[in-house]
Amino acid sequence: MNVLSWGAVEPQLPILLVVIPLLGALLTTFLRNSFLAWLVATVVAFTLPFISIHLLVTVLQTGQPIVYNIGNWEAPFGIVYRVDQLSGYVLSVIAIIGAVIMPFARRSVAAEIEERARSWYYTMYLLCLAGLLGIVITGDAFNAFVFLEISSLATYVLIALGKNRRALLAAYQYLIMGTIGATLYVIGVGLLYVVTGTLNFDDLASRLSAAIVDPGQRNAVVTALGFIVVGLSLKLALFPMHMWLPNAYAYAPSFATAFLAGTATKAAIYLLVRVVFSVFGVGMTLENLPIGEVVIVLSIAAMFLASISAVFETNAKRMLAYSSVAQIGYITLGIAIANQAGMTGSLAHIANHAIMKTALFLALGAVFYRVGSVLYSDISGIGRKMPLTMAAFAVAGLGLMGTPGTAGFISKWYLAVAAIDDGMYSVVFLIVASSLISVVYIGRITEVVWFREPSKAAAQAKEAPLSMLIPLWLLVGATIYLGFDTRATVGTASEAAKMLLEGVQ
Amino acid sequence: MELLKTFAAHYNYFITIFLMISGLFIVIARGNLIKKLVGLSLFQTSVYLLYLTPAKILGGTAPIYEEGYKLYSNPLPHVLMLTAIVVGVATLSLGLALVVRIKEAYGTVEEDEIFAKDPEAE
Numbered sequence: 001m002n003v004l005s006w007g008a009v010e011p012q013l014p015i016l017l018v019v020i021p022l023l024g025a026l027l028t029t030f031l032r033n034s035f036l037a038w039l040v041a042t043v044v045a046f047t048l049p050f051i052s053i054h055l056l057v058t059v060l061q062t063g064q065p066i067v068y069n070i071g072n073w074e075a076p077f078g079i080v081y082r083v084d085q086l087s088g089y090v091l092s093v094i095a096i097i098g099a100v101i102m103p104f105a106r107r108s109v110a111a112e113i114e115e116r117a118r119s120w121y122y123t124m125y126l127l128c129l130a131g132l133l134g135i136v137i138t139g140d141a142f143n144a145f146v147f148l149e150i151s152s153l154a155t156y157v158l159i160a161l162g163k164n165r166r167a168l169l170a171a172y173q174y175l176i177m178g179t180i181g182a183t184l185y186v187i188g189v190g191l192l193y194v195v196t197g198t199l200n201f202d203d204l205a206s207r208l209s210a211a212i213v214d215p216g217q218r219n220a221v222v223t224a225l226g227f228i229v230v231g232l233s234l235k236l237a238l239f240p241m242h243m244w245l246p247n248a249y250a251y252a253p254s255f256a257t258a259f260l261a262g263t264a265t266k267a268a269i270y271l272l273v274r275v276v277f278s279v280f281g282v283g284m285t286l287e288n289l290p291i292g293e294v295v296i297v298l299s300i301a302a303m304f305l306a307s308i309s310a311v312f313e314t315n316a317k318r319m320l321a322y323s324s325v326a327q328i329g330y331i332t333l334g335i336a337i338a339n340q341a342g343m344t345g346s347l348a349h350i351a352n353h354a355i356m357k358t359a360l361f362l363a364l365g366a367v368f369y370r371v372g373s374v375l376y377s378d379i380s381g382i383g384r385k386m387p388l389t390m391a392a393f394a395v396a397g398l399g400l401m402g403t404p405g406t407a408g409f410i411s412k413w414y415l416a417v418a419a420i421d422d423g424m425y426s427v428v429f430l431i432v433a434s435s436l437i438s439v440v441y442i443g444r445i446t447e448v449v450w451f452r453e454p455s456k457a458a459a460q461a462k463e464a465p466l467s468m469l470i471p472l473w474l475l476v477g478a479t480i481y482l483g484f485d486t487r488a489t490v491g492t493a494s495e496a497a498k499m500l501l502e503g504v505q
Numbered sequence: 506m507e508l509l510k511t512f513a514a515h516y517n518y519f520i521t522i523f524l525m526i527s528g529l530f531i532v533i534a535r536g537n538l539i540k541k542l543v544g545l546s547l548f549q550t551s552v553y554l555l556y557l558t559p560a561k562i563l564g565g566t567a568p569i570y571e572e573g574y575k576l577y578s579n580p581l582p583h584v585l586m587l588t589a590i591v592v593g594v595a596t597l598s599l600g601l602a603l604v605v606r607i608k609e610a611y612g613t614v615e616e617d618e619i620f621a622k623d624p625e626a627e
Binding site: 142145146149153156157160165166168169171172175176179180183186187190193194 | 525529532538541545548549552555556559582585588589592595596599600603604606607610611619623
């Protein structure tokens with residue numbers, strides 16, 4: 001019997017999605033040669049999108065979730081991995097971003113990380129990837145916590161190895177905030193376990209509807225919801241719990257920033273959606289706690305205040321980090337509105353924002369590689385020296401503003417439609433107004449890099465190497481392509497939204 | 506009297522909440538990076554109690570499927586907390602390693618002195 005036949009491998013794909021990067025991480029710890037470590041990490045990272053897309057396509061075709069029982073222990077006794085429309089979609093986003101940036105990694109990591117730490121850096125990267133994929137694929141609340149911590153611990157190291165000493169402090173602050181967030185989440189899960197005696201998401205959902213009616217257990221359930229929402233909001237950097245994010249992104253090595261900006265907060269957003277919609281059911285959530293209203297207000301505050309911080313920033317990476325906080329505000333806004341168009345827009349923006357923001361950070365990473373700084377004063381006029389890189393930056397920036405013809409427009413369009421559907425016309429106005437602020441901050445950096453005389457540092461620079469330009473332009477191409485052909489993003493997102501909202505009724 | 510009885514019956518939970526709040530308070534109120542980590546550890550430790558208190562049955566044994574073992578504690582929360590302890594140890598050691606590097610880079614582990622040296626880091 002051929003053990004490695006496709007028929008034997010296919011049922012094991014969900015677990016392979018986590019096991020392959022974990023084994024890759026183990027392998028890279030033994031490789032002292034950083035090129036070999038990079039090669040292993042690249043091979044691993046490029047297998048994952050094929051697996052996740054195959055899983056997603058299977059789920060979309062059959063309409064049924066794929067459930068994988070670990071060790072053949074069926075739910076609710078064992079831990080299950082569960083791929084449905086939502087998790088398959090987010091898995092694919094994370095896996096694709098994780099793979100596309102790998103060609104960029106080699107030169108960037110070689111320039112920014114000490115020789116002896118390089119192969120371990122790829123170890124941390126693969127652990128982080130395994131953790132993020134694990135959060136999304138698992139069907140068990142406590143297992144999700146463990147993966148959350150695996151990815152977070154790896155993230156702290158990825159950030160701390162930045163060249164500037166502030167990276168250490170940023171990593172420390174993130175460690176404190178991230179641990180508090182994860183601990184709040186696990187307290188909430190503990191309360192749910194005491195009430196229901198189960199940790200499986202599906203099982204929790206069916207037992208909670210009984211528990212919520214019981215006045216003795218109701219308080220525990222509502223408290224658990226509060227703990228989980230606040231804990232995960234810290235992780236996903238919902239305003240005003242975003243204070244760790246700007247420094248962490250600004251001082252991390254370029255490669256880590258590009259990866260984290262596209263994936264880390266998205267996994268936390270996924271977990272929040274999973275718990276609030278699939279486990280608690282949004283009907284119960286909204287009736288008992290004004291979580292929806294609170295999140296809408298915080299999202300709008302993020303869209304404006306973080307964007308305004310971005311306008312006055314003079315460090316390009318910090319500027320984009322603040323912009324990330326604002327963009328997360330758009331995502332949580334649609335989730336909080338919680339209708340079909342809102343969920344679709346938010347879920348589509350998970351992919352669109354991941355693609356655009358990773359492209360922007362890759363462009364800055366290429367600039368950092370050539371100039372050694374991303375301060376506005378050092379990169380002024382760099383557009384004349386690195387036209388291909390900065391043209392890509394400009395196109396991705398247009399996407400971030402929500403210009404028609406780019407991916408960013410599509411998600412904002414759906415968000416505006418969602419607000420109209422719910423009769424919140426002022427929110428439509430606020431979405432447009434906050435997009436105008438993003439025109440200001442993207443416009444400001446565009447003016448700096450294209451229309452000013454090259455600075456001393458910029459005058460010496462030359463175009464980025466091909467290994468950096470290819471991933472960059474792939475993502476920029478995707479930004480344009482997904483602005484016209486939205487089947488991959490909006491099509492899948494609306495399926496996922498339908499499933500989430502059906503589960504609620 | 507009734508109140509005292511409730512308190513006595515649930516004293517584990519009061520200890521849990523006390524540890525939780527004091528841990529979180531130390532993280533927020535202290536400027537020393539090591540003390541912050543102590544508070545963080547305390548905060549995480551309180552969660553172990555939160556899980557273990559309802560799981561432990563007085564006089565219960567490990568779940569052994571055999572004659573003579575009738576009463577047993579729920580093993581699952583104990584196992585979960587074993588994992589959480591590992592996570593806590595990893596977080597604490599990574600945090601301490603970061604503090605060592607911060608001390609090397611800044612020459613101090615006091616938050617206000619670090620911010621004085623690096624105004625933008627705040």
